Amino acid sequence: MRICVIGTGYVxxxxxxxxxxxxxxVIGVDNNPEKIKMIESGVMPIFEPGLRELVAKGISSGNxxxxxxxxxxxxxxxxxxxxxxxxxxxxxxxxxxxxxxxADEIALEMKTxxxxxxxxxxPVGTNKKIRxxxxxxxxxxxxxxxxxxxxxxxxxxxxxxxTDRTVIGSNSPEAIEKVSRLFEHLNSPIVKCDLExxxxxxxxxxxxxxxxxxxxxxxxxxCDLSGADVSKVAQGMxxxxxxxxxxxxxxxxxxxxxxxxxxxxxxxTSSDLGYHFNxxxxxxxxxxxxxxxxxxxxKKVYGEGLKGKTVACLGxxxxxxxxxIRESVAIEVVRILRDMGAEIKAFDPEAMPNxxxxxxxxxxxxxxxxxxxxxNSDFLVILTEWREFKELQDSVxxxxxxxxxxxGRNLLDRTKLGNLGINYYCIGKK
Ligand code: UGA
Numbered sequence: 503m504r505i506c507v508i509g510t511g512y513v514x515x516x517x518x519x520x521x522x523x524x525x526x527x528v529i530g531v532d533n534n535p536e537k538i539k540m541i542e543s544g545v546m547p548i549f550e551p552g553l554r555e556l557v558a559k560g561i562s563s564g565n566x567x568x569x570x571x572x573x574x575x576x577x578x579x580x581x582x583x584x585x586x587x588x589x590x591x592x593x594x595x596x597x598x599x600x601x602x603x604x605a606d607e608i609a610l611e612m613k614t615x616x617x618x619x620x621x622x623x624x625p626v627g628t629n630k631k632i633r634x635x636x637x638x639x640x641x642x643x644x645x646x647x648x649x650x651x652x653x654x655x656x657x658x659x660x661x662x663x664x665t666d667r668t669v670i671g672s673n674s675p676e677a678i679e680k681v682s683r684l685f686e687h688l689n690s691p692i693v694k695c696d697l698e699x700x701x702x703x704x705x706x707x708x709x710x711x712x713x714x715x716x717x718x719x720x721x722x723x724x725c726d727l728s729g730a731d732v733s734k735v736a737q738g739m740x741x742x743x744x745x746x747x748x749x750x751x752x753x754x755x756x757x758x759x760x761x762x763x764x765x766x767x768x769x770x771t772s773s774d775l776g777y778h779f780n781x782x783x784x785x786x787x788x789x790x791x792x793x794x795x796x797x798x799x800x801k802k803v804y805g806e807g808l809k810g811k812t813v814a815c816l817g818x819x820x821x822x823x824x825x826x827i828r829e830s831v832a833i834e835v836v837r838i839l840r841d842m843g844a845e846i847k848a849f850d851p852e853a854m855p856n857x858x859x860x861x862x863x864x865x866x867x868x869x870x871x872x873x874x875x876x877x878n879s880d881f882l883v884i885l886t887e888w889r890e891f892k893e894l895q896d897s898v899x900x901x902x903x904x905x906x907x908x909x910g911r912n913l914l915d916r917t918k919l920g921n922l923g924i925n926y927y928c929i930g931k932k
Contacts, residue, residue, distance in 0.1 A: 503526045503527070503580055503581060503683070503684060504526070504527045504578050504579050504580045504581075505518075505521050505526050505527065505528045505529070505579055505580070505581050505582075505583065505684075506528075506529050506530075506531060506575045506576045506579035506581070506582045506583070507521065507528060507529070507530045507531065507583045507585055508531045508532075508572065508575065508582065508583065508584050508585060508586060508604055509531070509532065509584065509585035509586040509587070509600075509604075509622070510530055510531075510532040510537060510538070510541060510547065510568070511547075511548070511585065511586070511587060512548060512550065512653070512655055512658060512759075513585040513621055513622065513651045513653070514530060514532075514583075514585030514586070514621075515530065515541070515546070515547070515548070515550075515553065515557070516550060516553060516653060516658045516659060516662065517583060517585055517621065517651070517662070518530040518560075518566060519553065519556040519557045519559075519560050519566060519659075520556065520659060520662045520663065521684070522560035522563070522565035522566035523556060523559065523560060523565075524684070524687070525565065526565065526684070527565055528560070528565060528566050528567070529566075529567045529568070529569060529574075529575045529578075529579065530566070530567070530568045530569075530575075531568070531569055531570070531571070531572050531575035531576075532568070532570060533570060533572070534570065535570040538568045538569065538570045541557060541568055542561065542568055544557070544558055548825065548826070549824060549825035549852045550655065550656070550658055550659070550824070551656065551657070551659070551823060552659045552660075553658075553659065556659060572604070572607045572608070572611060573607075573611040576608060576611055576612060576616065577611075577613070579616065580616065580617065580680070581616070581617045581619055581647075581680070581681060581684070582608065582616055582617065582618050582619065583619050583620075583621050583649070584601060584604050584605075584618070584619065584620045584621060584622055585621045585622055585651075586600035586601060586603075586604055586622055587600055587622065588600070588601065588622050588623055588624055588763075589759075589763065590762070590763040590766060590767065593770065594766040594767065594769065594770040595625065595767055595770045595771070595774075596623065596624060596625050596628075596763070596767045598624065598628060600622075601620070601622060601624060601628070601632060602632075602635070605632050605635055605636050606639070608636060609635075609636045609639035609640045610639070610640075612640055612642045612644065613642065614642065615642060615643040615644055616642075616644045616645075617644065617645045617646075617647055617677050617680060617681060618632075618633075618636065618644050618645070618646055618647070619646075619647040619648070619649050619681060620632065620646075620647075620648055620649070621649050621650065621651050622651075623650065623651070623704050623705070623708075623760070623763075623764060623767075624648075624701060625701065625705070625767055625768075625771045626698050626701040626702045626705070626771060627698060627701070628701060629646050629647075629648045629671070629697040629698075629700075629701060630646075630697055630698070632646070633646040645672060645674040645676070645677035646672060646673070646674075646677075646697065647670060647671065647672040647674075647677050647678065647681050647697075648669075648670075648671040648672065648697050648700035648701050649668070649669065649670055649671075649681060649700070650669050650700055650701065650703060650704035651704075652665060652666070652667075652669075652704075652707065655758065655759075655821070655823075655824045655826055656821065656822060656823030656824045657823065663688070664688075664690075665685075665688060665690050666690060666691075667690055667691045667692070667693055668682075668685040668688065668690065668691075668692045668693070669692075669693045669695070669700050669703050669704070670682055670685075670692060670693070670694055670695075670700065671694075671695045671696055671697045671698070671699055671700025671701065671703075672696070672697060672700075673696060673697060678694050682694070704764075705764055705767065705768040705771070706768070708760055708761055708764040708765065708768075709764060709765050709768050709782060709785070711749050711761070712756055712761045712764075712765045712785055712789070713781060713782075713785045714749040714750060715749055715750075715751075715753065715755075715756045715761075715789070716756075716784070716785040716788040716789050716792075718732065718736055718749075718750045718751070718752050719752050719753065719755065719788060719789075719792050719795075719929070719930075720788055721735055721736075721752070721930065722752035722929045722930025723795065723930065724930075725930035725931065726929075726930055726932075729932055730930075731930070731931045731932065732752045732912070732929065732930030732931055733752075733912060733930075733931060735930075736750035736751070736752070751887070751911070751912065752912060752929040752930045753792070753831075753887070753910060753911055753912075753929060754792055754793050754796045754831045754832070754835060754885060754910035754911070754929070755789045755790070755792035755793050755831045756789055756831070757820035757821070757828075757829040757830045757831045757832075758820040758821065758826065758828060758829055758830070759820075759826065759828040759829065761829075762789070762829045763829075765782055765785055765786055765789075766786065768782060769782040769783065769786065792831075793831050793834055793835055793838070795929075796835065796908070796910050796929065797835065797838055797839075799908055799927045800839075800881075800883070800908055800927075803906060803925075803927070804881075806842065807842055807843050808839060808842040808843045808844035809843035809844075810843070811843070811844050811845070811880045811881070812844070812845045812846075812847060812878075812879045812880050813839055813844040813845070813846055813847070813879060813880065813881055813882075813883055814847045814848075814849075814875045814876045814879035814881070814882045814883065814902070815832070815835075815836050815839070815846050815847070815848045815849070815875070815883050815885055816848075816849055816850075816872055816875060816876070816882065816883070816884045816885065816886070816888070816891050817832045817849075817850055817884060817885035817886025817887070817888055817891065817911070818830060818832050818833055818836065818848060818850035818853040818854065818856075818857040818885070818886065819832065819850055819852060819853035819886050819888075820832065820886070821886060821887060822886055822887045822888040822889065823852075823888075824852065824853070825852035825853045825855070825856055826853070826856070827853050827856045827857055827860065830853075830886075831885070831910075832850075832885035832886050832910075833857060833860060833861065835883070835885055835910065836848065836857075836861060836866070836885070837861070839883070840861075840864075840865045840866065844865070845865060845866075845867075846865055846866040846867070847866075847867050847869050847874070847875045847876075847879055848861075848866055848867070848868055848869065848875060849868070849869045849870075849871065849872045849874065849875035850886065850888070851888055851890065853886075854868050872890065872891060872894060872898075873894070873895070873898050876894060876898050876899070876901070876902060877898055877901045878901050878902075878903065879902055879903070880902070880903045880904050880906075881902060881903075881904045881906040881907065881908065882899075882902050882906070882907045882908070883907075883908045883909075883910065884907070884908070884909045884910055884911055884913055884914070885910050885911070886911065887911040887913060891911075891913055891914075892913050892914065894914075896918075896922055899919065899922055899924060900922050900923070900924070902924065905923055905924045905925055906924070906925045906927070907919060907924055907925070907926050907927070908927045908928075909926065909927070909928040909929075910928075910929065911929075912928045912929055912930070912931065914926065914928075916928070916931065
């Protein structure tokens with residue numbers, strides 16, 4: 503199929519390269535010519551495992567091309583996927599200005615009938631509004647389709663190839679069938695529905711997962727108070743197939759460019775529709791409070807000030823396997839520790855260049871390795887769930903001067919640390 507993908511962020515760049523890998527003729531569009539040149543020369547604007555190789559494969563097979571001209575991009579396309587950002591607006595709602603900009607251009611440049619499909623996360627009702635908006639500006643026929651994206655950063659290529667489901671919403675059965683053909687070979691369920699249901703499935707899914715995390719984070723507090731172990735509680739809960747084991751890892755809270763924004767946006771959409779979404783209000787509050795709960799554990803040992811203390815901080819990204827620091831709780835915790843007077847020795851396998859841009863250099867040394875960060879620090883704080891942090895050598899761990907480790911991701915082994923004479927503070931485990 504001939505596909506045009508507009509936007510070269512996580513969804514667009516991964517989407518275009520995977521669609522090309524599936525044998526489609528794909529053209530990726532971005533209005534930033536520098537970004538297009540970078541991508542064509544093999545430099546990816548984001549760190550995503552396997553992406554560079556997949557883009558190179560697509561380009562050399564001839565299935566994948568890029569352009570900074572939307573007109574050239576949509577000319578031959580049968581399906582246009584809009585994959586531009588929908589950041590959080592000041593009032594918590596999704597800011598749709600990029601979607602409308604693209605809609606303007608499509609309306610202007612579209613010469614033959616198309617399927618216009620929005621992959622960006624947009625509030626319920628948006629597809630219909632965009633449809634009307636474009637219809638008012640062109641006489642060319644088109645179908646509107648909502649195909650929300652469920653990929654996770656860090657495993658997005660795998661997620662697209664092994665998706666649990668594909669959701670395709672439209673008021674045109676023909677358009678649904680045509681878009682379905684793109685995904686049929688995945689042999690996973692395809693949910694065919696109206697535009698509004700497709701839009702809401704995306705928000706409901708992200709909000710439900712965020713709810714699961716806030717729920718286990720509150721259970722972790724009960725574990726701390728009662729002496730129970732949150733890992734065991736999560737294991738016992740997760741084995742119930744109605745609950746499932748995933749997204750039950752207690753933490754310093756969820757972050758990233760999706761959950762905080764999408765939960766807030768669904769909450770806002772609900773109140774705009776006249777409904778007060780009680781559960782989401784609590785999910786948001788619990789998540790905001792969770793990092794302070796973690797900081798309190800540090801304060802219980804060290805008091806309010808950390809002047810004169812050197813703190814090793816492992817992890818800056820909002821989660822493992824990404825260089826993304828948007829809404830990263832790790833970054834917020836580093837800021838709090840620095841404000842308390844600590845000297846920070848930070849390490850993250852991928853996110854240090856991005857972190858430097860927002861945290862600067864004052865009070866922070868960015869270390870070349872995790873060992874450099876930890877060795878001879880006063881205490882250690884773990885903030886992102888990178889697997890490699892589990893592999894710190896005993897000799898490095900025992901070099902921590904105060905023998906205190908605060909683990910915001912429950913990664914390390916308490917028994918092993920106990921044997922090394924280290925005090926271990928984590929979330930929801932004695
Ligand atoms: C999330 C969803 O998982 C994807 O399905 C969705 O497509 C995507 O948002 C999106 O809307 O584009 P992502 O933001 O990449 O994906 O990251 P997740 O793996 O969901 O993690 C989100 C946050 O929750 C991270 O900060 C992570 O550390 C935290 N988390 C996750 C926990 O604290 N505990 C858990 O058990 C799981």
